[in-house]
Amino acid sequence: MSLRLPESRTSKDALWTELLTRGDSDVAWRDGRTWAYVYDPGPDAEELSKRAFVRFLDVNALDPTAFPSALRLENEVVSMAAQHVNAPPGAVGSFTSGGTESIILAVKAARDAWRASRSDRTHARPNLVLPETAHAAFHKAAHYLDCDVKNVPVDPATYRAVPALIEDAIDDHTCLAVGSAPQYPHGVIDPIEALAAIASARNVRFHVDGCVGGFMLPFWKRLGADIPAFDFTIPGVTSMSIDLHKYGFAPKGASVILHRSAALREHQLYACSTWAGYTIVNNTVQSTRSAGPMAAAWATLRYLGSEGYLELARRMMDATARVRAGLLAIPGLAIMGDPDMNMLAFTTTDGTSVFHIADEMKERGWTVQPQLSYGPHRANIHLSVNATAPELVDPMLAALAESTVAARTLPSGHLAAAVVSLLGGKPSLDDALFMQLMSFAGVKAGADGPTLPSRMAGINEALDALPPKAREALLVKFANLLYST
Ligand SMILES: Cc1ncc(COP(=O)(O)O)c(C=O)c1O
Structure with a gap:
């Protein structure tokens, strides 16, 4: 415990000077050498989104009747996202702090609707049926909301969910089944159409985790990529999560949860009147909520428009093709599966430790993200190919080739x-x-x-x-x- 509240004031200049140096030991993402965690639209959009963020930082979305400006921002952002993924008329949604909150809310809506539909509602314990590549946020949601998880193996060669196995896992206690577009670990899209049809036939809600791809995939498709149907055009899809702070390129703290209808969202909401204070009715986990992230997302979406996103998508797509070709040319490395967007994972074919490769990359000034093995899936390195640094693809691949050779000589285990x-x-x-x-x-x-x-x-x-x-x-x-x- 090193810092105490000071007795007297500190000057603004001194504080600002200190804050400016605080990031010195963070990964240097602005130079484009961090290939995970970062979703950078470039300085122009960043400058605008920051102004919008600060303009609405103090506006409290807790009470939309007191702050109708926040309500309008939220509704407009949700509307842009919903139309972008072909949500039908009557679809609704909420603006949340991130993918995890969107997913927690999808699970809460499904769990409470499931309980309400049963006569043994207070005792029954629902489950979520997940491909084992679904994001950890679903496990966290199940943990917080007291649901079981059925973690279903995926195809060991393609890393995509296997419809027949998901079908086998669904039972009378399943409140939600899930597919991802794409999943984070290997960047592949699950067979959403087949999964949603199975869930729908069993009268089970089906959630598409589009946190990574929900916003970007439509642009990928417009550029000619072979993207299977993944959104509300599929009748069995009941909800979708889409992170605007990922490939919507908005600042952190921005995601939406969408439902096909207001009736499906109803159990997401929470009201409390059993205390001595003001009445609570919330659409999200947070109560007091800054409208800053909403305004920043609103400004980013409108500033870039389809034109700006297509340009970012084109750059990511070209860079990803070069990264994939370059990876294939490095002896001893293999891409896992056939990634659908700009996220991918690679592993080694000769037993070289991927963890040494990540360290060697760090020595050379590059940040890449190691992922541990799970079940039959080998430890690997994840890369998110960014839009802002196409000229860094070749230097990154050169560093990777060197790192792989260096890692081979290092002791392991x-x-x-x-x-x-x-x-x-x-x-x-x-x-x-x-x-x-x-x-x-x-x-x-x-x-x-x-x-x-x-x-x-x-x-x-x-x-x-x-x-x-x-x-x-x-x-x-x-x-x-x-x-x-
Ligand atoms: C597919 C997917 N879903 C959900 C999440 C969770 O999002 P967040 O970190 O914004 O809570 C992530 C994060 O990377 C993700 O990749």
Whole structure:
């Protein structure tokens, strides 16, 4: 705990100077060398969205009768998104803080509608039927909302959901089935048409997670890409999540949840009158909500228009084609599946540790995102190909080729073997054992929390060697240290 509230005021200049240096150790995303986390429309759109954000920062969407400007912004953003994905007349939606909140709300609407339809409503426990590539946000939603998860294997070669397996998993307790367009891990689109038909035949709601692609895929299609149907043109699709802070290129804090009809949304909403204060009726998880993100998204969508998004899509599409060709030419690397958009994952074919490759890329100034293995799916590196840096494709591929060669010579597996043997057979992870593991892994404790070693391969390999539940237990303990106050 290093900072206390100061007794006296601090000058604006001093604070601003300090804030400006605060990002110095963040990944340097503006230079285009960060190939995950970043959705950059370029400086022009960024400048406008920031002005719009600040203009509405203080407007509170908690009470749309007091702040009709927020209501109008929300309705207009939802309307633009809904029409973009062919939502029928009568479709409705809400503006949320991000994909996770949109997904939590889709699950809440489905869960409560399912419960309301049953006579044993208070005791019955609903489930979600998910391809195992569906985003972790669905697991989080199930955890928060007390639903079970049926995590269904995907095709091990294409990474797409398998309709017959989803069909087998749906039962009388299923409140929601899910497909992604595309899924994050490998960037492929699930067979939405077949999945939605199966769910609909069983009278189960079907959600399309378009957090990544809902906004961008229509432009990809207009540019001639072979994109299967994925939106409300498919009758069984009951809801969709679309992140505007991803490929809508709006600043962070912007997503929408759409429902085919107001009746389907009803259980998403929450009202409370059993307390002594003002009456609550909320359409989202948040109550007090800044209208800043809504205004920023509203401004970005209108400023760019289809013309601007098509241009961004074209750049991403061209760069992605070059990245794919370049990856295929690097001996020992293979793309996983056949990605449909600009996100992809690659792995090694000769056993070289992808975690060393990620470290070697970092040494050369590039940030890429390692993903752990899961079930039959190998550990890999995720790349999101950005729109702003086509000239960086060749240097990135050159760095990757060098990193792959360098990684091949590095030793692997020592820490993983030690961690597995330390943890082996222990029923739970107590604090003493956890601290022992941290020191083994080279994590240094400090007054302001732990510091990770600059090379993460050993730690990633150790996590990769553990079963998912043990990984989760370790990560929770680590995060509990990291947020040090
Ligand atoms: C397909 C998909 N769904 C949901 C999410 C969760 O979105 P957020 O991080 O905005 O909560 C993500 C995030 O990457 C995603 O890729």
